[in-house]
Amino acid sequence: MTMTFYKYQGTGNDFIIVDNRLQKIDKNNTKRISELCDRRFGIGADGFILLENDNSSDFKMVYYNSDGNESTMCGNGGRCIVAFAKFLGIIENETEFLAIDGLHKAKVKDGIVHLHMQDVETIEVYDNHLFLDTGSPHHVEMVSNSKTLNVKSKGSAIRYGEPYNEVGSNVNFVEQLADNRFAVRTYERGVEDETLSCGTGVTAVALAMHHNKKTTRNEVELKVEGGELKVHFSKSPEGYNDIWLIGPAEQVFKGEIEW
Numbered sequence: 323m324t325m326t327f328y329k330y331q332g333t334g335n336d337f338i339i340v341d342n343r344l345q346k347i348d349k350n351n352t353k354r355i356s357e358l359c360d361r362r363f364g365i366g367a368d369g370f371i372l373l374e375n376d377n378s379s380d381f382k383m384v385y386y387n388s389d390g391n392e393s394t395m396c397g398n399g400g401r402c403i404v405a406f407a408k409f410l411g412i413i414e415n416e417t418e419f420l421a422i423d424g425l426h427k428a429k430v431k432d433g434i435v436h437l438h439m440q441d442v443e444t445i446e447v448y449d450n451h452l453f454l455d456t457g458s459p460h461h462v463e464m465v466s467n468s469k470t471l472n473v474k475s476k477g478s479a480i481r482y483g484e485p486y487n488e489v490g491s492n493v494n495f496v497e498q499l500a501d502n503r504f505a506v507r508t509y510e511r512g513v514e515d516e517t518l519s520c521g522t523g524v525t526a527v528a529l530a531m532h533h534n535k536k537t538t539r540n541e542v543e544l545k546v547e548g549g550e551l552k553v554h555f556s557k558s559p560e561g562y563n564d565i566w567l568i569g570p571a572e573q574v575f576k577g578e579i580e581w
């Protein structure tokens with residue numbers, strides 16, 4: 323079967339997105355998804371996303387890492403699928419859609435996608451890192467050498483080490499640049515490499531940096547390898563809520579390939 327696909331990128335985190343409203347794609351074909359994501363033998367992407375119909379919202383997002391396995395929430399993928407839904411005419415500038423971690427509101431303003439993230443109640447604090455779940459699990463560690471750090475080797479050791487082991491965690495290395503500005507480099511589980519940006523990762527960094535009092539601001543700028551993102555949020559006694567991940571999402575090209 324020939325499949326039409328679209329390639330999107332959000333601050334350099336790139337995805338193959340397919341309109342699967344007619345349910346033509348076999349969702350258990352891990353091997354084919356990983357082949358398509360391969361950067362030398364396939365289309366090349368950090369992840370693969372299906373847009374499907376949903377009974378209670380505008381659409382459903384099904385997300386796979388480049389290893390071909392369905393995974394937890396992808397923030398940049400969420401921003402990209404909103405841009406795709408707008409491109410397809412499913413939505414105008416505001417939407418609510420279903421992802422693996424629940425319903426997400428989103429809006430598109432001047433080409434920038436604002437994605438509402440789930441509330442975060444718990445942030446675990448350890449001697450040299452913090453751990454929290456922003457839809458996906460994130461280890462957040464401050465460093466002073468973010469430019470020169472070998473993110474792949476250090477990130478991989480943490481991701482496969484204790485306490486994460488096989489299930490794993492994404493790993494974010496953070497350097498403070500100004501009062502509310504941080505440089506972030508992320509090792510992504512399921513890609514098993516550094517990516518140019520991670521949406522749930524920068525969300526975790528913004529909340530963690532507020533939690534450990536590195537910033538008192540509730541709007542944080544995140545400089546990632548692929549561009550600039552913003553996260554803003556509110557804080558209540560129960561934790562962090564009204565969390566928004568904000569940044570660009572762009573269609574790169576369209577193609578056809580054998581599924």
Ligand SMILES: N[C@@H](CCC[C@H](N)C(=O)O)C(=O)O
Pocket residue numbers: 335387393394395396397398399458459492510511512513519520521522523
């Ligand atoms: N790139 C994503 C995160 C995707 C999920 C992650 N690799 C995992 O399996 O935990 C983002 O933008 O949030």
